[in-house]
Amino acid sequence: MSDLAAWVKAETGHAPADISLFERALTHSSRGGADYERLEFLGDRVLGVVIASWLYARFDKESEGQLSRRLNVLVSRETCAEVARNIGLAPRMRLGKQALEDGAGDSDNVLGDMIEALLGALYLEGGVAAAETFVRRQWESFVEEQRSAPKHPKSGLQEWAAANNRKPPEYRLVDRSGPHHAPRFIVEVQVRGAGEAQAEGTSKQEAETEAARLLLEKLG
Structure with missing residues (x-):
């Protein structure tokens, strides 16, 4: 098992079948060739559905507005970037020279996008079950720390x-x-x-x- 495959399995619970899919999830456009952006598009939607269904069940007495405020914080760029840092994603990023020099390795935008791309790759290989396992593991503390629905x-x-x-x-x-x-x-x-x-x-x-x-x- 490659180093990247071992890391993906350790942090997500899913053993990659096609490691190139996960390499792509961590590849910035500055490298040229296939990058994470299409996977990020997919992962963004998967994250929203998984978090929304979780909140719907977890806070069954709350209104749509309260659930929306919780959701907005949990899928925000800042929260996604924090999850990326928590699992040690930054050293795995595949960045071009210019992006590296410009600080993309510590950019909330790029880190947040790549965690969603990683989620997109998980969904393609393991379906909703793999995606939900990862999200519940990594977002649990953020969900439980919201004692009340945050106001924007x-x-x-x-x-x-x-x-x-x-x-x-x-x-x-x-x-x-x-x-x-x-x-x-x-x-x-x-x-x-x-x-x-x-x-x-x-x-x-x-x-x-x-x-x-x-x-x-x-x-x-």
Whole structure:
């Protein structure tokens, strides 16, 4: 058994039949040839279904809105990247020279995408059972740590503004930098007459979310 096959089996519980499928799941487009992107497309959908069905059964008294808030956090780029780091995915990444120099090896975007690509490969070989085994093993602590359905910071900030007779929050893109595979966004959010905050993220949405969270903290 190859080193990669042994790692996949140890971390997912599935022994690869076609190791090239898993090599592809860990190959960045900067390497040329087949990369992880199609597998990531599939794995993203598999993750959503597995987590949604898990939450539906686990929190059987919660509304659709509460379940959606839980789901959004659990399938977020940040959570997926944390799972990738937890299983030691970064050293297995197959990156081109430029991507490596640009820091793709520690990018939440790339790590999150590759964990979904790995899930896509698991699904193709082992079906839903293999995918669900992996997700339940690696996401269990995240699910159980959600004592209540989390409120999205942007929703929370909008509610604060309404409750305090303010206009809705305004978001402004301050800067976008970095290469295509590892972009950085800086966003400013403002509630007129109350305060403002800036934050950085690997996507515009991530930066807006963090800026909203920081402003909520300021507003107390």
